[in-house]
Each structure stands twice: as C-alpha cells, then as structure tokens.
Amino acid sequence: MPATRTATKILISNGRVIDPANHTDAVRDIYIADGKVIALGDAPQGFEADLKIDASHQIVCPGLIDISARLREPGQEQKATIATESLAAASAGITTLCCPPDTNPVIDTPAVTEFIRLRAEAAGSARIVTLGALTRSLGGEQLSEMAALQRAGCVGVSNALKPVLNPLILRRALEYAATFNLTVFLYPNDHWLANDGCAHEGRVATRMGLPGIPEAAETAAVAHDLALIEQTGVRAHFCRLTTGRAARMVARAQYDGAPVTADVAIPYLYLSEVDISDFDSHCHLIPPLRTVEDRQQLRDALQQGTISAICSDHQPHEPDAKLGPFPATEPGISGLDTLLPLGLRMVEEHTIELVDLIHRLTVGPARILGLPLGTLSIGSTADICIFDPTASWQLDSSTIRSNGHNTPFLGWEMKGRVTHTLLAGKPVYSLN
Amino acid sequence: MSGHSLQIDSNGQLRHFLCISGLNRQLMTEILDTAESFAGVTEQTVKKVPLLRGKTIVNLFFEASTRTRTTFELAAKRLSADVLNINITQSSTVKGETLLDTLRNLEAMHVDMFVVRHADSGAAHFIAANSAPHISVINAGDGRHSHPTQAMLDMFTIRRVKGPDFGALRVAIVGDILHSRVARSQIHALNLLNTGEVRIVAPKTLIPAHAESLGAQVHHDLRTGIKDADVIIILRLQRERMQGALLPSEHEYFELFGLTEEKLVHASPEVTVMHPGPINRGVEMDSDVADGPRSVILEQVTHGIAVRMAVMSMAMSRREGSTE
Numbered sequence: 001m002p003a004t005r006t007a008t009k010i011l012i013s014n015g016r017v018i019d020p021a022n023h024t025d026a027v028r029d030i031y032i033a034d035g036k037v038i039a040l041g042d043a044p045q046g047f048e049a050d051l052k053i054d055a056s057h058q059i060v061c062p063g064l065i066d067i068s069a070r071l072r073e074p075g076q077e078q079k080a081t082i083a084t085e086s087l088a089a090a091s092a093g094i095t096t097l098c099c100p101p102d103t104n105p106v107i108d109t110p111a112v113t114e115f116i117r118l119r120a121e122a123a124g125s126a127r128i129v130t131l132g133a134l135t136r137s138l139g140g141e142q143l144s145e146m147a148a149l150q151r152a153g154c155v156g157v158s159n160a161l162k163p164v165l166n167p168l169i170l171r172r173a174l175e176y177a178a179t180f181n182l183t184v185f186l187y188p189n190d191h192w193l194a195n196d197g198c199a200h201e202g203r204v205a206t207r208m209g210l211p212g213i214p215e216a217a218e219t220a221a222v223a224h225d226l227a228l229i230e231q232t233g234v235r236a237h238f239c240r241l242t243t244g245r246a247a248r249m250v251a252r253a254q255y256d257g258a259p260v261t262a263d264v265a266i267p268y269l270y271l272s273e274v275d276i277s278d279f280d281s282h283c284h285l286i287p288p289l290r291t292v293e294d295r296q297q298l299r300d301a302l303q304q305g306t307i308s309a310i311c312s313d314h315q316p317h318e319p320d321a322k323l324g325p326f327p328a329t330e331p332g333i334s335g336l337d338t339l340l341p342l343g344l345r346m347v348e349e350h351t352i353e354l355v356d357l358i359h360r361l362t363v364g365p366a367r368i369l370g371l372p373l374g375t376l377s378i379g380s381t382a383d384i385c386i387f388d389p390t391a392s393w394q395l396d397s398s399t400i401r402s403n404g405h406n407t408p409f410l411g412w413e414m415k416g417r418v419t420h421t422l423l424a425g426k427p428v429y430s431l432n
Numbered sequence: 433m434s435g436h437s438l439q440i441d442s443n444g445q446l447r448h449f450l451c452i453s454g455l456n457r458q459l460m461t462e463i464l465d466t467a468e469s470f471a472g473v474t475e476q477t478v479k480k481v482p483l484l485r486g487k488t489i490v491n492l493f494f495e496a497s498t499r500t501r502t503t504f505e506l507a508a509k510r511l512s513a514d515v516l517n518i519n520i521t522q523s524s525t526v527k528g529e530t531l532l533d534t535l536r537n538l539e540a541m542h543v544d545m546f547v548v549r550h551a552d553s554g555a556a557h558f559i560a561a562n563s564a565p566h567i568s569v570i571n572a573g574d575g576r577h578s579h580p581t582q583a584m585l586d587m588f589t590i591r592r593v594k595g596p597d598f599g600a601l602r603v604a605i606v607g608d609i610l611h612s613r614v615a616r617s618q619i620h621a622l623n624l625l626n627t628g629e630v631r632i633v634a635p636k637t638l639i640p641a642h643a644e645s646l647g648a649q650v651h652h653d654l655r656t657g658i659k660d661a662d663v664i665i666i667l668r669l670q671r672e673r674m675q676g677a678l679l680p681s682e683h684e685y686f687e688l689f690g691l692t693e694e695k696l697v698h699a700s701p702e703v704t705v706m707h708p709g710p711i712n713r714g715v716e717m718d719s720d721v722a723d724g725p726r727s728v729i730l731e732q733v734t735h736g737i738a739v740r741m742a743v744m745s746m747a748m749s750r751r752e753g754s755t756e
Contacts, residue, residue, distance in 0.1 A: 206640040207453070209553040209576030209616055214641070279554035323532055323562070325552035327575065 008050045009033045010425060011043075015055025015386060019062060020359035021375035030060060032382040035425035039378065051427070053420055055386050061358045062374045063095025063383030063421065065365040066339060067263050068239060069314035070332070071097065071128070074115060075104025080316040080403035082116065086125035088336045088401035090429035093385030093418040094312075096373060097126055098365075100185075101133040102160040108133035108144045110152035117153060125428045127383070129369065131158040131185055134173050138162040141169060143176055150180050155369045156237070158185035161286065165191060171228050178234035183370060187239045188221035188246060189213075189287055198327045200288040204273040210327065213288050215243050222246045226253050229260060237368050238262040240313060242287045244297025251306040261368045262306060264298050265313030266342045267333050267408075269351075271295075275408065281322045281329035282408040299351050302360065309365035310357075312339040316404020334404030337395060341414035344389060348415060354389075382425035391417035438560050446746045448560045448569040451578040452620035460587070460624055466742035467588050467735070473510060474737050483745050484513035488543040491517045492534075492559075493572070494550040499709055500572050500582070503733065504547045507740035516543070531555075532562060539564045545748065546570070553577035553613075568747040570740075576613050582708055583617035585739040587625060589732050590663055593704050598625040602700070604658045605648070606633040606689060607667030607716055610640045610678075614708050615667060623647040633657030634689065637678040654689050661699045665706045666691055669716045682715045691717040693724070704728055 010032040017028040017040065024040075031039040031047055038044055066089070072079040089097055099116060101107035107116070113130050120128035132149030134157045136142040146157055157177050164170040177184050194217040199205040201212025222238065226249065229236045241247050241262050250262045267285060272292045275283040283289060301307045315332025322329050343361060347354045366374030373383055392415050397405055421429035439448040439455075446459065473481055489508040491501050501517065508515045520534065538546070545568045548556045553575030560569040573579040594601060603622055609615045609632045622630045630648045632639065643650050651657030658664050673679050696703065705717075705726045713719045722729060 201641045203642045203645045206642055207616070207646060209574075209578065209613055211553075211576070212641060279557050320530065320532075323558075324530070325550060325555035325558045325574070327552045327554070328531075 008425065009047060010051045010053065010382075010422070010427075011047070011049035012053045012055050012060055012384070012386065015058050015060035017060045017376065018355055018358050019376040020355050021062075021363040022377055024376070025355055030376065030384070032422070032425045035382055037376050037378055037380050037382050040376065053386065058386050058388050058419060060384060060386050062362040062376055063385045063423065064093050064340060064361045065096040065098075065369070065371070065374050066094050066314065066336070067098050067309050067311040067365040067368060068100060068265070069097040069312055069336065070316070071099055072316060073103070073119060074112065078318050079321070082119040082128065083123040084403040085314070085316065085336065086120060086123040086128070088403070090125040090421045090423070091401045091418060092336045093340050093387055093421050094336060095127055095383035095385070095421065095423050096371065097128050098155065098369060099128055099130045100160045101131050101158055102138060102162065106133050106138050107131065107154070108136050108138070108149070110148050113149065113152040113154055125423065127423065129153070129155045129371070131156045133157065134159040134177070134184065135164060135169070140164040140166070143173055146177055146182055147180055150182055155371065156183040156185050158187070158239070161187050161189065163189075163191035167224070167228070171232060174228055174232040174234040174236070178232055181235070183235045183237055183368070185237045185239050186225050188218050188225060188241070190217045190221045190224070193217035193220060198284060198286070198288070198331075199276055200273045200290045202273055202291055204277050208277065208279070210276070215245060215290070218243050218246045218287060219249060222249050226258065226260070229258055233259070235259040240265050240268070240287055241298065241301070241307065242268055242290045242294065244294045244301070247297055247301035247306055251301065251304070254306060261308055263309035263311050263365070263368070264302060264307050265311050266335060266339060267313070269295065269299055269302070269310070269346065270342060271408065276326070279326045280408060281324070281326055282333065282406055284326055284329050284331045285333065286331040299346070303352050303356065308360060309368055310339070310343060310360045311365070312336050314402070316402050317406045319405070322406050332406070333408065334400070334402045334406045336402050337400050338407065338409050338414065340385075340387065340418065341416045342409070344416035382422055384420075384422040385418060386420040387416055387418045389416050391415075393417055438557060446743070449580055449743045449747055450556045450560055450569065450571045452580050452583055452617045452624065455624060457624055457626075460584070460621065463584055463739070463742050463746065464588050464591060466746060467584070467739040470741040471735065471738040473741070474734070479510050480512055481510065482512045484508070484511040484748055487513040487545065487748060489513045489515050489545040489547060489744070490538055490543045491515065491547045491572075492520065492538070492549070493518065494520045494548075494555070495573070496521060497549055497572070499733070500549065503736040504570075504572060504740050507737050507744060510737065511741055511745055513744075531559070535559060535563060539567065543567065545744065547572050549573045551575055570743060570747065573613055576611050577616065579613040579617050581736070581740050581743055582614050583621040584743065585732060585736040586618055586665065586706060586708070587621050588735045588739050589706065589728055590704070592731075592735070593728060594662060598622065598627040601627050601662045602629040602631070602660055603627055603663040603665065604631040604633055604651075604661040605665045605667065606654065606657065606691065608638045608669055608673060609634050609643060609667070610638045611670065612667050616646065618665060619646045619648050631657055631661070635679070638673070654695060655698045658695070658699045661703055663704050663706065664691065664699060666717050668708065668710065669712055686715055690715065691721050693718065693720050696721065696726070706732060709733065
C-alpha cells in the first residue's frame, strides 16, 4: 500500500457509531489520520480533513472480520483469485479475511504464507491473514513447522477439513501448538462416522437416498477434541458448528473454563436439510445443513455468546463445480456478498440485537484470531465499514461481486448496503 | 420438489419419469392400465407396435446392469424405436469428460430419450433438468434414491395377482433398505395406492434414519415383520455389506432374515413372494421359496417389459402432443 495514501485525514460525520468492544452506540464523528482512529466526537485541534464522508442515517462500525474465506489462490484460480475476492470483500464491508490452510500448495511453509501476503498487498483491498497447517501437507501424520509458520505471520494452525486420524498425533500437535501459544482451529467432523456422506443423516437424506452424515460425526469429534484440549491446555477454536448438541457441549466446556471458542457460518443460520430436497447443489455443504431444530439452537447459541463469531465460510466455485448429480458436486457457498445483509436480516427478525450481530462480525472474530482489530478505540487501526441499514437490493448475478456465483441466496431481497469501506484509513470501496 | 414439477407437465402428463414421489394415484393407475394393454402385445407372436417408430432411445448406463438394461432395450424395440446402448462406466468420465459434455454430445446426435442409470442419487433429475427440451428422461436407477420403473412393475405384478384393492393388503419389504432405491420407490408407490400396511424388515444397520417417515412400519424380527403378510418383497443383499461392518456374515443374515418355507408359515397362506433380482440363493432366500408356487419372480421380469413400454410411450406421446 503506498505510504502517501495512508497519510490521508478523513472525517466520517453524523454516523451512528456502533463499536461493541467499547459499548459505544451513538451518533459521533470519527477522525482518522495516518491509518488510525485519532478521535471520536470532537475534532482534534487543527484537524483538516482531506476527505469527508457524510454518514447521516448510516451505521459506522469496525470493518468486518471473516474468520473463514477460501480465496482459491494459490491452486484453484479458475474459481477465484485473491484480487477478485479482496475486491468482493471490500464491497461487502469486510476488511480482514482469514484463509484456511487447504490451498494448493498447502500453507505448511512460510513461502506459501508469504505468497498470499504479497498477493493481498498487491490487491490492496483487504487484509488477509492465514492459518498454517497443523500437520505437514494436512496429511495428519507429521507435525508442520509451526514456529516457522507463526514467524511468517500465521495467526493459528488448523488441519482444515482433513482428518488427523491418530489421536496420539493430534494430542502431540495440540501440545506443540500450545508451546508457541498458537490457537488451533478444529473442524469437528469424525472422518469415519461421516463415511463420505453428503447430507445430514435425517428424514430428508433418507427420502432422497443421499449418503448421510450423522449428528454424532460432529458431537463425537467435539467430545474427543475437548478431552485433548483439556489434556493439553491448548487454546482451541471450533470451526463451523452445525448441531445444537455440539453447541451445548461447547457451552458446557466454556462454563467449566476450557479455553475454547466457536463460530458458525451464516448459511447454517438460514438453511436446513429441507433446502436440499430438490437436489439443489447450491445447498450441498460440508459439514451438512442440519435440522430446523439445529438451526434454531445455533441461533440461540449465537445470541447467548457460546458462538462468538459468524463467518461466511466463503467457498467460491466456477459454474461447472455445481453442475452434476448432488453427491458429485463440490460443496460450499460463495458467501462474502451476503455476510452482512443476512446478518441484518436476523436483526430484523429479532433473532439477534444489532450490537450483538456487529460484535460477532468484528471484535468476536478478532479476539479468536488474536488480532488487535475489530474496534474503533482511539489509536486503533482505522478498518471501518459504513452501511445503510435500510437500503434494500437484490442479490443476482449482476450485483454479486465475488467471482463465485454459487449461492442459494440468488434472487433474495437483501437489506443493508455497504456504502464505504476503509482499510487502515484508506478508502477501498465506495458505493457510488 | 423440482422432481415433481420436472416430470409432470402443466397438463398433468408424464414428461420424464424420475421418481414415484410426486406422482398421483390417477397417473399411477394410467401407467398400470397402459402396461396392461402392452402386456397383450408382448404375449403375441408379432411382438411389435409402431408407436415410437423413428425415435432414438439411448440407454445411458453409468453403472453396470444386465437385467434392467435388457428389459428397457426390449421395451424400446417392441415400440419400434431405435436403441443405442452406452456404458459409460469406463469410457468418457475416465477421460475427464463431464456428465454434461456427454449429454450435449448425445443431444447433438438428435436422440429423443435417455434411459439413465447412475450411482449418484439425483443423477436422473440433474440430467432431466439439463437436457434439451425435446428429450425425455427415464430413471433406471439413481444411487439409493429411486428406481421407479422397478416399483411400477412390482405394483403391476401385485395388482395382477391380488387385484386392484391395495387397501386390503399387508406388504413386507425385507432386506437392505438403507442402500435400496428399489425399497424407497416401492414404499412411495405402495402408499400412493393406499396399501393397508407397508412394513420394512431388517437389522438396524440396514434401516435408514427416521425410516418410519418414509411411510412404513419398521420391524427387526422377520417373523413379526411377515406375520399375515399378503406380499413379501425380498431385496438383494450386496456382498460388500459384510466389509462395511453392517452385517457379521451371510450365514447369520440367512438364519435371521433369509426367507425359507419354514418361516413362510407366519405369512398369510395366500402370500406372494417377490424379488427384484438377481437373487443370492441361500443368502436372502432359499431356492425352495424362489422357485416355489408362491414366487412370481419371473413374472416380474416379464411385466418389466410391459411397464417400461408404458412409461416410454406415455412420456413420448406427450412430447408429440406438445409440438403440435
């Protein structure tokens, strides 16, 4: 990012500032200089804005932090690139993206982290942080060089969706990560119980003859992982809970003082197994969409704080990836464009308070990732999202910004439109 | 959902034949009645009618099958259509050609109907949804989901043997329900015809989650499962079920769930025994039963041709009508 741009002084005036980290919810002016928030409310002496943004009737909040977004680079550039997805993120008010290690090549060497960092800098529209591989090549057999990955900037380690089949190796990987105070990001899915299924094992999969993934694939993994987390004392994060039962297990562990957090991806708060009933490959997700009751229990866990982050679980695909018989299609939804609007829809439906929603999209994920972001405190990095909460628009192939158009929400009326995004004090998106 | 609207046009006529769910009793009866009229044809010395003369039907089999493919082929030929058999198990997909590419290539050859068998559930729906509008798709079995012509020929057989009042019947389906597209289609069909009792019988490892929601009573004991049954349908047990720890041995399965003359005493004295074939003798049923007086297994095969002629001609006649 050119240094001259970060020196810009910006005034954001008359916006409703919501900063959950500081319990702020009030109309305030925000003053930005040198990429940082330097004042809220009254102007600092001698402040002369180079750029003024009128945020009247709009909400000003920290830039959104998406704890899981596949950018497909390196390795699957036919689906998307860091450049295309950074731009999409900026237009959706997302300033930080966390990329899981299952790229190709896998993020198990500093070189891959460095490659992603350079691409992100060149794109210049979003901050991209990475999770390093927990085991070499995600193979589940040898430890990765976690200290080197940490030095190269990885904010945590994970084996993504790949299993570590041997519990002894998982134990040692967790211990080794704990040595460096690295957070381990666990995808709770028992490989054997999942048995190559492609849908929740329930009424719908039974009727459709789709190979099922039982609830126990998730709960058994959570129980198993919790035992090792308590044994090793590692800080751990459960990625993409899908069942109410697993959420209750995590709540219990948190109550008992275990250092665990959890997130949910937004499609699981709207969709359920019912949505696959016409073999809609856009609803083919791994882990699978669960029951309507699970969806409600995830919403409850989100509202209660057991789940402290909402992510997009962004997985852009080229059209061909979704063209085939349901089990043969690639799983995942392109989710950057809909992260905030679907969240705001939950506010409208009284599922969650606005300030709690913004918490789960900003400071919640920032704390899980151990980043000093997601707040508008004086002196903090000026990552800012400004949106009009009442503006409505339709998600369709002309409005979607991600390279991946694979979403079951195409055609949905979206409420809430990002008007400006600032990344470290630099405007990276403006609606007009 | 889309399967229902996909396979039936706005006039309520058959456009594709993909699954039983979404059909109504009237349409099912029409298929059975049409099949009855074709059964006469297949019993004549000249076994051909010119209904589909000039039409090209492609048997598109992504999964091996002899019996089903043969009866589809005979059905098409007896309707005077040209038939092309394509086995894709080891050709195009191995070369990296996508399913859609294969379809586009065949469409370019101006074919009129695809008869599709595929190992993935939903494959026939996908092909129907992505084929050119003039093409009809008949599902010859997709994954564990549906095998509607098999279910229809079974209903045809039951109706011939037991008469049209399904309300008076107790039907027990015995075997690997979990992996069976045949069982799913049969349960739907039996329920649409208001069958008095539909039961499924198997150990818990071979019963899918929430199986009762399919519309069947679940039994784990063969004797209670077939008690007073008027029809018993035995499913084929795949040998690989032993590998996946679903069953301990063929021996124990046969002892507990294999149908023998001895166990048949629990069923109605008038019981009819069916099997979609091919039979594993001594695993799911004894030869005495398979070849005995209550068995209609070979009649099922014969009826398969008439039922497939009915479905093909109905789907194609609608296509003719719509272009006029």
